[in-house]
Amino acid sequence: MWVRGRLIFCVALLPTLALIPACGSSTGPNRPKIGVVTNVTAEFWSIAEAGARKASKDFDVEVLFRQPTKGTVSEQSQILEDFLQLGVAGIAVSVLNPEEQTADLRRIAGRVPLLTMDNDAENCGRICYVGTDNYEAGKAVGRLVKKALPDGGTVALFVGKIGPINARLRVQGVIDELAGKKDATGPQLGKYTYFNSAPYTDDAKPTVAQENAKDVADKLRDTPNVCMIGLWAYNAPAILEALKAKQLVGKVKVVAFDEDKATLAGIAEGSVEGTVVQDPFRFGYQSVEILAAEARGDSSKRIEKAIPYRVVTREGGPTEVVAGVDILNLPVDVFRKTLEDNLASVK
Numbered sequence: 001m002w003v004r005g006r007l008i009f010c011v012a013l014l015p016t017l018a019l020i021p022a023c024g025s026s027t028g029p030n031r032p033k034i035g036v037v038t039n040v041t042a043e044f045w046s047i048a049e050a051g052a053r054k055a056s057k058d059f060d061v062e063v064l065f066r067q068p069t070k071g072t073v074s075e076q077s078q079i080l081e082d083f084l085q086l087g088v089a090g091i092a093v094s095v096l097n098p099e100e101q102t103a104d105l106r107r108i109a110g111r112v113p114l115l116t117m118d119n120d121a122e123n124c125g126r127i128c129y130v131g132t133d134n135y136e137a138g139k140a141v142g143r144l145v146k147k148a149l150p151d152g153g154t155v156a157l158f159v160g161k162i163g164p165i166n167a168r169l170r171v172q173g174v175i176d177e178l179a180g181k182k183d184a185t186g187p188q189l190g191k192y193t194y195f196n197s198a199p200y201t202d203d204a205k206p207t208v209a210q211e212n213a214k215d216v217a218d219k220l221r222d223t224p225n226v227c228m229i230g231l232w233a234y235n236a237p238a239i240l241e242a243l244k245a246k247q248l249v250g251k252v253k254v255v256a257f258d259e260d261k262a263t264l265a266g267i268a269e270g271s272v273e274g275t276v277v278q279d280p281f282r283f284g285y286q287s288v289e290i291l292a293a294e295a296r297g298d299s300s301k302r303i304e305k306a307i308p309y310r311v312v313t314r315e316g317g318p319t320e321v322v323a324g325v326d327i328l329n330l331p332v333d334v335f336r337k338t339l340e341d342n343l344a345s346v347k
Contacts, residue, residue: 006122023273032090034288034293035064035083037092039119039164040071044233044258044280047339048117049324050346051284058133059292064088065284071161071204073097080108092130092144094118097163113294117263117287118278119164127294130287133306136323138173138231140311143303145178145192146201146228148253148273152191153225156216158209158231158239166319170231170257172201195220199231206234213242217252226252227273233258236275240266259312259339267314277335281342282307310335 026339038045040164049065056063059295064083068075073096083091090113096102098121108114109125115126118131139188145155159167176182186194200216212314213228215237220226227245230236236256240263243249249271254273256263266272286303292302310316316331330338 002240006149009255011091019124030249031060032292033062033064033086033088034291034295035066035080035086035091036086036117036284036287037066037076037079037083037086037093038068039096040074040160041069042066042233045259047343048059048280048284050343051281051286052288053284054346055285055288055292059289061089061288061292063288071096073100077101077104080104084111090114090119091294092287092291095121096106097123098122098124098162098165099235100163104139115287117283118280119166121165121169127299128290128302128304129306130283130290131166132306132309133323134169135173137257137276137278137309138170138305138327139177139320140173140309140327141170141229141231141257142174142177144175144274144276144311145229145253145285146254149192149225149227149257151225152218153195153227154195154223155227156195156211156220157200157229157231158202158216158235160200160202160231160235162199164202166344167199167231174229174231202235202238204232206238208334209235209238214245217242217248219244220252221246221248227255228252228304230263231253231257233260233263236260236266236272237262240271243271252288259335264332264336267312268301268313274311277310277312279307281339 012019044068052065066079071144092115094117101123102121106125114126116126116129122131142334170318175189178192180294185196200212202212232240237260239254243252254272256272259277290301310328310330311328312332312335314332317329320327
C-alpha cells in the first residue's frame with residue numbers, strides 16, 4: 001500500500017534487475033506494452049517490479065515499470081500520459097489521491113484497460129483492483145498491538161500520507177480494533193490512548209519519518225506501556241532508528257506494516273513485535289497477467305477479491321480465519337525464505 005533495502009538478498013538482486021531495460025527485453029516486434037506506475041519509490045515496489053518482470057516473461061509482454069521519485073500527483077500523471085504516448089495496451093496504477101485523480105483516470109480508462117494496484121480509486125473506471133483489504137489489514141495490526149500491550153497503553157501511528165485510501169483504511173482499522181467498535185475516533189480507544197488523535201505523516205520522506213519518531217519518543221519517554229506503529233514500509237525502520245538514538249529500544253513496543261529488511265531483522269531480534277505484510281511480488285505479477293490477457297481480448301483474469309494479507313512474527317502461529325479468509329501467521333525465517341524464493345525466480 002509490500003516500502004513502501006528490504007532484505008540483503010533483495011538488495012543484492014536489484015543491480016542485476018537494473019541491467020534489464022524496463023521489465024524485460026523484447027523478443028518480437030508485436031509484444032503488447034504494459035505500463036505500471038507506483039505511488040512512490042520504495043523497496044516494496046522493487047519487489048513488485050520483480051513480480052512484474054517475471055510475468056513479462058511468462059505472458060510475453062513488455063513492461064514499463066516506473067517508480068515516481070517525488071511521489072506527487074503531477075509526476076504520476078505525467079508518467080501516465082507518457083505511457084499513452086508510448087502506445088501501452090494497459091496500465092496498472094497505485095493511486096496517490098483518489099479524489100484528485102479520479103476524473104483523469106476515467107479518461108485514461110476510456111482509452112486503455114486500467115487497473116488499480118495497492119491504492120484504489122473505486123470510481124475511476126478501473127477493470128479491477130489488485131491489492132489488500134487495507135481495513136482488515138489495519139485491524140490485524142491492531143491485534144498485534146493488543147498482544148504487545150494486553151493491559152492497554154498509549155499508541156502513536158505513523159504513515160507517509162493520509163490521502164491514499166490504503167493509508168486511511170489502515171489507520172481506521174487499527175483504531176477500530178483497539179476501540180472495539182466501528183468508526184472510532186481518539187483520543188481514547190477503550191483502554192488505549194491514541195497519542196495526538198491522528199497519525200503522524202511525513203510526505204513519503206523517510207528522513208521526516210525518523211524526525212517524527214524521535215519527536216514522539218521524546219514526548220513519551222516517561223510514559224509507560226507505549227507502542228509506536230508504522231503503517232508504511234519505511235516507518236517501522238525509521239521508528240527503530242529513532243528508538244536507538246533515544247536509547248528506548250525494548251522499552252517502547254514497535255508494530256510494523258510490510259516487509260522492510262530492518263523490520264524483519266527487528267522481528268528476528270525481538271525489537272519489533274510483528275508486521276502485517278501484503279504480497280507486492282504477487283501485486284506486480286498478477287497486474288501484468290491481467291493486463292496481458294486484456295491486451296489479447298481476454299477478460300477472464302480479472303479478480304474480485306482482495307489478496308490476503310499475512311502476519312509475520314518471530315515464532316509464527318496457527319492459520320486464522322478472519323472475515324472468511326484464511327490468514328497465515330508466518331515465522332519470520334519462513335517468510336524470508338518465501339521472499340527469497342520469489343526474487344530468485346526472476347533470475
